[in-house]
Amino acid sequence: MLDDTTAPLLEVRDLRAWYAESQALQGVTFDVRPGELVTLIGRNGAGKTTTLRSIMGIVKNRKGSIRFEGNELIGRRTFQIARLGLAYCPEERGIFSSLSVRENLTLPPHLKSGGMSDEELLKAFPNLRARAGSRGTSLSGGEQQMLAIARILRNGCRFLLLDEPSEGLAPVIVKEIGAQLRRLKAQGYTILLVEQNLNFARSVADRHVVIEHGAVVDQLSNEDLAADMDRVKTYLGV
Amino acid sequence: MFDGITPQLLFGQLLIGVINGSFYAMLAMGLAIIFGLMHVVNFAHGAQYMLGAFVAWLLLSTFGVPYWGALILAPLVVAIFGIAMERLILKPIANLDHLYSLLVTYAATLVIEGLIRQQYGSTGLPYSSPLPGGVNLGFMFMPWYRLWVVVFSVVTCLATWLLIEHTKLGAYLRAANESPEVVESFGINVPRMMTLTYGFGVGLAGLSGVLAAPIYQVSPSMGSSLMITIFAVVVIGGMGSIAGAILTGYTLGIVEGLTKVFYPEAANLVIFFIMLLALIFRPSGLFSGTEKS
Incomplete structure (x- = not known):
C-alpha cells in the first residue's frame, strides 16, 4: 500500500x-x-x-x-x-474487424521507451499467438479483451x-x-x-x-x- | 447479328473500353478511398480531375513544364487544393450526415467549374501527346500514349491497393475508419491522417486528369460529364471497396466498349443498367465484404 x-x-x-x-x-x-x-x-x-x-x-x-x-x-x-x-482500453474493446489479430496487436505505435515488444506481448498473452492471422473480431470475448489490453502495453505508456x-x-x-x-x-x-x-x-x-x-x-x-x-x-x- | 464486325472494330473498341476503364478505375478508386475511409461523398472528384488536366495545361502553356513534369507537379497542386478544401469546408461538417458532404462538394464543383469556365471558356483546349505514334499490331493500331495510360493506371491502382490493404499506414486508415477514437487514443493524429487521406484521393483525381489531358480535350466540363458514370462504378463495386472500384472500373470500361460493337444503341446505358441490377440483387455492391476494408 x-x-x-x-x-x-x-x-x-x-x-x-x-x-x-x-x-x-x-x-x-x-x-x-x-x-x-x-x-x-x-x-x-x-x-x-x-x-x-x-x-x-x-x-x-x-x-x-x-x-x-x-x-x-x-x-x-x-x-x-x-x-x-496514458493508454486507454474502451468498454467495447475497440478490436478492429478489418484487421488481423497481429495487425490489431501491432497497431499502436511506440510512444515511449519501455513498451513491450511484439514477442513479449505474445509471450505474456500466449492465446493470441495461435490466432495471430485470424480476424480480430473472430476471437472469443475473453481473447478480444486480452488483445485489447495487450496492445496498449506496446506503446510504452x-x-x-x-x-x-x-x-x-x-x-x-x-x-x-x-x-x-x-x-x-x-x-x-x-x-x-x-x-x-x-x-x-x-x-x-x-x-x-x-x-x-x-x-x-x-x-x-x-x-x-x-x-x-x-x-x-x-x-x-x- | 454480328455481320460487319471486323477485328479492327472489335479490338479498337476494346482498346477504347480499356482506356475508359483505366480512368473509371482510377477515379472510382479515389472516390472509394475518400468514402471508405472518411465517409465523405466527394462529388467534387470530377472537378478535381478537371483541375489536374487544367494545371497540366497551364504548366505547359505558361511555364513550359512538359507532360512528364506535370505528371508529378499537377497532382501535388490538386492534392494541396484538396487539403485546403478539406480543412475549410469538410472538417466543419465532419460529424454531420454524409448527405452534407455530398451537397458541399457539389457546391464546390459548381464554383470550381464556373471559375474555370469564366477564365478559360467552355471550348476544349488541346494538349499534345507526349508519346506520339504507335505500333501496328496487325489487327489494330496501338498508340504509344494509350498503352502508357493503361500500364500506368494498372500500376497506380495496384500500388494504391497494396498501400491501403497491406501496409501499416493502410492498417491505421482502415482502423480509423472503424473507430477513430480508439486509433487516436493510441497517440495517432487521426484528424491530420484524414486530411492527408482526402489530399491523396484528390491527388489521384488530379493524376487522372493529367493522364486524360492528351486524350480528351481539356475543358471545364470534362469531369462532370464523367462523374455520374464514376458514381455508378463505385455503387456497383461496393461503396468504399477499393478493390471493387478498381475491378469494376476496368470491367465496365470493357463492357461499355464491347456494347459499342455489338449493340451501339445501348452503349450509353449499359453501365446504368448494370447498376440497376446490382442495386436490386446486391445493393451493398458486388465486392463489398470481399476485402479487409
Whole structure:
C-alpha cells in the first residue's frame, strides 16, 4: 500500500463534462498515485466511463482540471494526451474487424521507451499467438479483451485506463484478467479501472472511488471495502 | 447479328473500353478511398480531375513544364487544393450526415467549374501527346500514349491497393475508419491522417486528369460529364471497396466498349443498367465484404 503523501500521478479536480446539452459529470475529484490500481465503481450511468473518456479527451466538452505528471490535460486532444503516457482500453474493446489479430496487436505505435515488444506481448498473452492471422473480431470475448489490453502495453505508456475489462466474460476468464492486472501492477503500471463487478474490483484494487450521479460520493481502501460491503452495495444498488 | 464486325472494330473498341476503364478505375478508386475511409461523398472528384488536366495545361502553356513534369507537379497542386478544401469546408461538417458532404462538394464543383469556365471558356483546349505514334499490331493500331495510360493506371491502382490493404499506414486508415477514437487514443493524429487521406484521393483525381489531358480535350466540363458514370462504378463495386472500384472500373470500361460493337444503341446505358441490377440483387455492391476494408 502506498503512502498517502506520495505525489499523485493523476489529479482530477472538479471535472465536469457534457454530452451536447446534457451534463454527465457534475464535479469529479480524485487522485491516482504512482503504482496504484484504483477502481471507479458505481451504478450504470453514474459517470464512470465518461470520467475515463474525459480524461482521454474523447469527451471534448469538459471543464475543471485533469493533471497528469503535472501536465494539464484539459484543452489537449486525445492523441496528445496519449503521447503523454496514458493508454486507454474502451468498454467495447475497440478490436478492429478489418484487421488481423497481429495487425490489431501491432497497431499502436511506440510512444515511449519501455513498451513491450511484439514477442513479449505474445509471450505474456500466449492465446493470441495461435490466432495471430485470424480476424480480430473472430476471437472469443475473453481473447478480444486480452488483445485489447495487450496492445496498449506496446506503446510504452505506464498509466492504463481500463473500462470494464470483466464485462460479459466467463468467471474463469475474469480470473485470468485479474491475474494479468496484478502482474501489470507488480511491474509498476498504474491502473485506473472502471468496474461494476465488485468481487473482481476487490480482487485487484488498492482503492475504490465511488461515483454517483456524475460526482464522487465516497472513496475507500480495499480493506475498508471488505469490511463494509453493505455500504458499497447500497451505492451500487445490488 | 454480328455481320460487319471486323477485328479492327472489335479490338479498337476494346482498346477504347480499356482506356475508359483505366480512368473509371482510377477515379472510382479515389472516390472509394475518400468514402471508405472518411465517409465523405466527394462529388467534387470530377472537378478535381478537371483541375489536374487544367494545371497540366497551364504548366505547359505558361511555364513550359512538359507532360512528364506535370505528371508529378499537377497532382501535388490538386492534392494541396484538396487539403485546403478539406480543412475549410469538410472538417466543419465532419460529424454531420454524409448527405452534407455530398451537397458541399457539389457546391464546390459548381464554383470550381464556373471559375474555370469564366477564365478559360467552355471550348476544349488541346494538349499534345507526349508519346506520339504507335505500333501496328496487325489487327489494330496501338498508340504509344494509350498503352502508357493503361500500364500506368494498372500500376497506380495496384500500388494504391497494396498501400491501403497491406501496409501499416493502410492498417491505421482502415482502423480509423472503424473507430477513430480508439486509433487516436493510441497517440495517432487521426484528424491530420484524414486530411492527408482526402489530399491523396484528390491527388489521384488530379493524376487522372493529367493522364486524360492528351486524350480528351481539356475543358471545364470534362469531369462532370464523367462523374455520374464514376458514381455508378463505385455503387456497383461496393461503396468504399477499393478493390471493387478498381475491378469494376476496368470491367465496365470493357463492357461499355464491347456494347459499342455489338449493340451501339445501348452503349450509353449499359453501365446504368448494370447498376440497376446490382442495386436490386446486391445493393451493398458486388465486392463489398470481399476485402479487409
